[in-house]
Amino acid sequence: MGERFKDRVVAITGAGGGLGRSIAALLAGEGARLALFDRDARRLAETAAVCPTSIQVVGDARSAADIERFAAEARAAFGPVEMLLPAAGVLGKAGAAIDNTEADFDRLFAINVKGPWLACKAFVPQMREVGRGAIVLFSSTAGLAGSPTLSLYSASKGAITLLTEAMALNHAADNIRVNCIAPGTIEGPMTDESFRLAGDAQAQAARRSLMLSGIPLRRFGEPGEIAAAVAYLLSDDAAFTTGIALPVDGGRLI
Ligand SMILES: NC(=O)c1ccc[n+]([C@@H]2O[C@H](COP(=O)([O-])OP(=O)(O)OC[C@H]3O[C@@H](n4cnc5c(N)ncnc54)[C@H](O)[C@@H]3O)[C@@H](O)[C@H]2O)c1
Helix, strand or coil: CCCCCCCCEEEEECCCCHHHHHHHHHHHHCCCEEEEEECCHHHHHHHHCCCCCEEEEECCCCCHHHHHHHHHHHHHHHCCCCEEEECCCCCCCCECHHHCCHHHHHHHHHHHHHHHHHHHHHHHHHHHHHCCEEEEEECCHHHCCCCCCEHHHHHHHHHHHHHHHHHHHHHHHHCEEEEEEEECCECCHHHHHHHHCCCCHHHHHHHHHHHHHCCCCCCCECHHHHHHHHHHHHCHHHCCCCCCEEEECCCCCC
8 A cells, every 4th residue: 555645634525425435545545644524423433434543523514614613623633734625515406407496506506516615715724834735626527518417416516627727726826736526427325316316216227227328438437446536636646737627437528
C-alpha cells in the first residue's frame, strides 16, 4: 500500500455512502487523517470503523451551522484541513424536470449544490493556512450530458461541473486545485435507488439492461474504481491538474 496521503488531513461529507466509504478506506490505507461527516450516524460509524485515524461528525450538509461545526471539529482534531471531498448527494425524483415540485427542486439543489458550496466556503480558509489544497467535487455523467430520466439531478450536477471550473480559477492563486469526478453508473445504494425509481421489477430489469447497453465496457463500475480516480485527483500526482471533470464511466459518454 502506498503512502501518498501520509498525515494529510482530508474532510469528506457523505462519508457513510457507497463512494464516500470506499474513498475514505483507500485514503486511510495510505496514511490520511480523516474528518468524516454524514447525516446517518450508523453508516458514518461503519465508515469510521475502517479508518483508524478519523473523527465522526453527524449533521446535515445543507446547514451552514452544521458544516461550520464540522470544519471546526476537524481543525481541532487534526489541524487545518488540506483536502476536501464534498460527496453528500441525493438522486431526487425521477422524471421530467417540470414534473418535480418546488419542494423537490429546493431539497435537491440544497443538498447537491448548496451543500458542496458550503463545504468549500468552510474549508478553503483552512487550506489557505496550509498554503495548498485540493478539492474534488462530485458531479456525474448526468452533469456532463442531460439526463431525461433524472432531469433535476442532472441539472444539479451540471452546476457542480461549472462550480468546479469557476472555483479552480478563483483559487489557483491560493495554490488550491479544484477538480470534479463524473462517475457513470456505480454499484451501490444510489444505483440501487435509481433502479427502484424506474418502477416495478420488470421496469427495473428493463432499465438495468438499457443502462448496460449504453456502456461500451458492458458493466457498471465498482466504488473502488471511483476511489482510485478521486485519490489520483487529490494526490500530488495531479499537481498540474485543475478545473477538470473526469468521467469514470466505462466509456458511456463517448
Ligand atoms: N453511485 C453512483 O453511481 C454515482 C454516480 C454519479 C455521481 N454520484 C455522486 O457521488 C456522490 C456519492 O454517491 P454515493 O454513491 O456514495 O451515494 P450514497 O447514496 O451511497 O451516499 C450518499 C451519502 O450522503 C449522505 N447524505 C445525503 N444527504 C445528506 C445531507 N443532507 N447531509 C449529510 N449527509 C447526507 C447519505 O446519508 C449517504 O451516506 C453523490 O454526490 C452522487 O450524486 C454517484
